[in-house]
Amino acid sequence: MKHHINGAELYIAEKGQGAPVILLHGFPLDHRMWQAQVEALSDNYRVITPDLRGMGHSDVPKANISIEQYADDILTMMDKMDIQKAALGGFSMGGYVAFALLRKAPKRFTGLLLANTRPEADGLEARKNRMNMASALYDKGASAARDAMLPKLLTEQTAKDQPGLVESLSAVMASMPAEGLVHASLAMAFRSDSVDLLGAISVPTLVIAGEKDLIAPPDVMKKMADAIPGASFHAIPEASHLAPMEKPEAFNALLFEFLKGVTA
Numbered sequence: 001m002k003h004h005i006n007g008a009e010l011y012i013a014e015k016g017q018g019a020p021v022i023l024l025h026g027f028p029l030d031h032r033m034w035q036a037q038v039e040a041l042s043d044n045y046r047v048i049t050p051d052l053r054g055m056g057h058s059d060v061p062k063a064n065i066s067i068e069q070y071a072d073d074i075l076t077m078m079d080k081m082d083i084q085k086a087a088l089g090g091f092s093m094g095g096y097v098a099f100a101l102l103r104k105a106p107k108r109f110t111g112l113l114l115a116n117t118r119p120e121a122d123g124l125e126a127r128k129n130r131m132n133m134a135s136a137l138y139d140k141g142a143s144a145a146r147d148a149m150l151p152k153l154l155t156e157q158t159a160k161d162q163p164g165l166v167e168s169l170s171a172v173m174a175s176m177p178a179e180g181l182v183h184a185s186l187a188m189a190f191r192s193d194s195v196d197l198l199g200a201i202s203v204p205t206l207v208i209a210g211e212k213d214l215i216a217p218p219d220v221m222k223k224m225a226d227a228i229p230g231a232s233f234h235a236i237p238e239a240s241h242l243a244p245m246e247k248p249e250a251f252n253a254l255l256f257e258f259l260k261g262v263t264a
């Protein structure tokens with residue numbers, strides 16, 4: 001359902017009852033990437049999966065937007081939905097937004113899932129690639145992001161075994177508003193470095209990597225987990241970047257066990 005948030009209509013999916021769990025999607029995706037987690041958790045939790053501004057069914061920003069502003073949207077969403085505290089999960093770009101939320105309002109989160117994400121800001125080369133992506137998005141539409149990202153999201157084996165998954169991902173990515181993805185690319189290019197935040201994270205934290213993820217490699221994620229007090233780290237075998245969709249059973253088992261230990 002759509003909610004009016006900070007001057008825009010944002011799409012927020014919600015299922016189940018219980019302690020709230022907010023899951024933030026990656027680029028160039030939307031709430032649909034969490035379908036398997038919603039199904040697994042919603043018998044026990046109130047699972048909230050928003051479309052970040054400019055992606056999925058949410059309005060495209062009218063002016064440039066930062067990762068901090070995506071985080072502000074989530075805090076306003078929590079106020080509007082009467083959620084004082086929630087467990088928070090972020091996948092990749094959603095992880096960048098989760099870091100911003102932990103900086104802005106650490107007391108509003110009871111636990112943290114960091115999936116296939118990394119704390120460092122972009123270097124010059126990565127920024128340049130994002131500029132090229134923004135330009136390609138204007139030239140070719142959302143298919144530019146789909147064509148660049150799709151081969152990196154799943155292992156070769158998964159792509160071979162699950163053509164239906166490849167097809168549905170391709171359709172989701174091609175359906176994104178191109179200009180919303182331009183905003184997301186620029187926001188990621190100029191995001192803050194979150195390495196300094198890691199030692200100050202004081203909520204229980206679960207870090208999940210894909211053993212074959214080249215975007216957020218397991219060694220980078222292990223280093224991140226080691227810097228977060230008490231965090232647990234798991235690398236899912238035979239998973240690439242999109243571990244929550246590629247290996248939902250393994251991912252959900254870790255998440256479910258983790259959430260049991262997170263107090264509302």
Ligand code: MLT
Pocket residue numbers: 025026027028091092093094188215
């Ligand atoms: C994502 O999956 O959200 C992106 O790979 C993040 C990024 O490009 O840094």
